[in-house]
Amino acid sequence: MVARARIKAEPRAKRGIVAALAMLVFALFGISAPAPAQEQRSAIVLEVDGAIGPATADYLAQGLARAAEADAPLVILRMDTPGGLDTSMRDIIRDIVRSPVPVATYVSPSGARAASAGAYILYASHVAAMAPGTNVGAATPVQLGSMAPAQDDARDGEPAGEAAAPANASEAKAVNDAVAYIRSLAELRGRNADWAEAAVRTADSLSANAALEAGVIEIVAEDLDDLLAQLDGRSVSAGGVERTLETSELALTRVEPTWRTELLAAITDPNIALILMMIGVYGLMFEFMNPGALYPGTIGAICLLVGLYALAALPVNYAGIALILLGIAFMTAEAFAPSFGALGIGGLVAFVLGTTIVIDSDVPQFQIGWPVIAGVAAFSVGTTVLIARLAVTSHRRHVTSGREGLIGMVGTVVDWNGERGHVFVNGERWRATGVDTIEADDAVRVTGVRNLTLDVEPATGGEHRGMVRPAQLTEE
Incomplete structure (x- = not known):
């Protein structure tokens, strides 16, 4: 009995040893196998180059929605605009304020500007940045631009001139509404609200360095790589949540306009x-x-x-x-x-x-x-x-159809008795009335139409329009 027990135990022991060795091998492979590389996160780059209109608003709305779906860490809005439509500007600002992804508006390259509507969008962004050689401002409503005469000797950071009094109540309402709007954006992002008001009332403008000193923007960056380096570690509030930006290792993904946006821009x-x-x-x-x-x-x-x-x-x-x-x-x-x-x-x-x-x-x-x-x-x-x-x-032109078209046509008399008979006109056989001198096979001209009866007279000068001589005609 003891021998049999040992014989039965040996296979079990062997199986246990094999299982232990297999587990050890798997563990070693699991430790030595390299961990799968994590996908590199990227910032979404949106380009605005030109006047702001419905197509621009649609393009930015799609880009921000894509960034939110992908849980992107940052959206960079590279902007160069002279301004645009008020309705489209407000749509864009509404999307930026509601975005759960931080938006950094970057005015670039050198020579670019964020004028009029662009200044509002810059103020609404979570981070405002500019490249050297760019400018921001001139946010007076365009139809009221004559209210703020520019002065050649104006210096950066100083008002461009005294605001002229609004010509009427509607202009005053438009200016005050624009001032209140841009001040609210400045207060939301903690930027210079007084200069923002001056940009509306007196069309004031600032260069990049002057805007940085005046507290209008947070960053002056040479390029996108420099912008990402300076953004790293900054804290912003997006979607009601405080976020610390980690941008040192971010890649850049540019989003091109879709065919729908291109079509909208065209029409x-x-x-x-x-x-x-x-x-x-x-x-x-x-x-x-x-x-x-x-x-x-x-x-x-x-x-x-x-x-x-x-x-x-x-x-x-x-x-x-x-x-x-x-x-x-x-x-x-x-x-x-x-x-x-x-x-x-x-x-x-x-x-x-x-x-x-x-x-x-x-x-x-x-x-x-x-x-x-x-x-x-x-x-x-x-x-x-x-x-x-x-x-x-x-x-x-002569009428060629209907009752009026028959008048003046020439036909052939089929039969005639006294002042009545039948004539062949325009390929059709008609009852007709006329003078008693008309005989069969004579050419007659239609002078009137009464119901289904034609008034005719002898034709002169041979055959005329509408005359047809049938090969064989029979009386009714």
């Missing part, structure tokens, strides 16, 4: 929007003039809807749109009404006035260019002349 150009709207209006007009053509109506409807969408994204003056439509209506009516040019000239004046005021903004980048206005006006006048010419030509 929200006021010049493109106006051209699209005009193509839509004239396309539908030609479709109504030639029902069933399909192509003008289809292309016109698409262009009109895209143009209206673009105008809805821009600050539009509805009086301008009304004047444009009125001008088109007058120029079209000129082709059909004997106004001797009054409607055409009035329509052209209304159209030009409408295109000049349709965009309710004084930002130069969002104004309709005079070459475009002249081109569209010339096209409208040319279309009016073409329609008028077609109308006159059509009016001079």
Whole structure:
């Protein structure tokens, strides 16, 4: 019994030793195997170069959303802008303030600026930075820019001039609203609120070093690498949470605009929007003039809807749109009404006035260019002349269908008895009345139509329009 127990125990002991050795080998491999490399974190870089509009706001909104989804440690907004639309600026600032990811706005490269709307965005960012040779300021609302005359001898950090008194209550409201807005952003980020007010009231501007000394920005950096080095270890509050930035080992990931943003940037150009709207209006007009053509109506409807969408994204003056439509209506009516040019000239004046005021903004980048206005006006006048010419030509032509088309046609008498008989006109057999001297096979001309009976008279000068001699005719 003891021997049998030893025999049975030996395989168990061997199995235990093998298991222990296997565990030891796995443990050794686990210790010696290198740990998987951690994916390097990266900062999202967004580029704003040019006027701020709906496309810019859409691009930044998508970039900030992507950074939040990826839990990025930082968003760098590299900016060079002369300003832009107030509505788009406020949308961008709202997204920055709500962002759970810290946003560092960096005005670069040298020679860049953060003017007007750009100054507000810089103030709203968690970190404000500038490159040497850049400037910030001139935040007065553009339509009120004449209120702050610039002085050539103004020094950095000092007001550019005394603010002129607002011309009316609406201007005073606009200035006070802008001042309150930028001061609230300055207080939110702990920056110089007094200079921010001066930037609005007197269009004051600062260079990068002067802005650093005045407490407008926190960093002056040579490039993005220098910016990341100076950001490392700074504490910011984003999304209500205090964060310490760790940027020394961050990589940079640039986010390019999507096709949707590129399309929005193209169609929200006021010049493109106006051209699209005009193509839509004239396309539908030609479709109504030639029902069933399909192509003008289809292309016109698409262009009109895209143009209206673009105008809805821009600050539009509805009086301008009304004047444009009125001008088109007058120029079209000129082709059909004997106004001797009054409607055409009035329509052209209304159209030009409408295109000049349709965009309710004084930002130069969002104004309709005079070459475009002249081109569209010339096209409208040319279309009016073409329609008028077609109308006159059509009016001079003889009617070729219906009751009026029969008058003047020449036919052949099929049979005749007294003052009545049947004639063959325009390929059809008609009852007819006329003088009793008419005989069979005579040529007759139609002089009138009464219900289904023709009034005819003997034709002179041979066969004329509409005359057909059938090979064989039979009486009714």
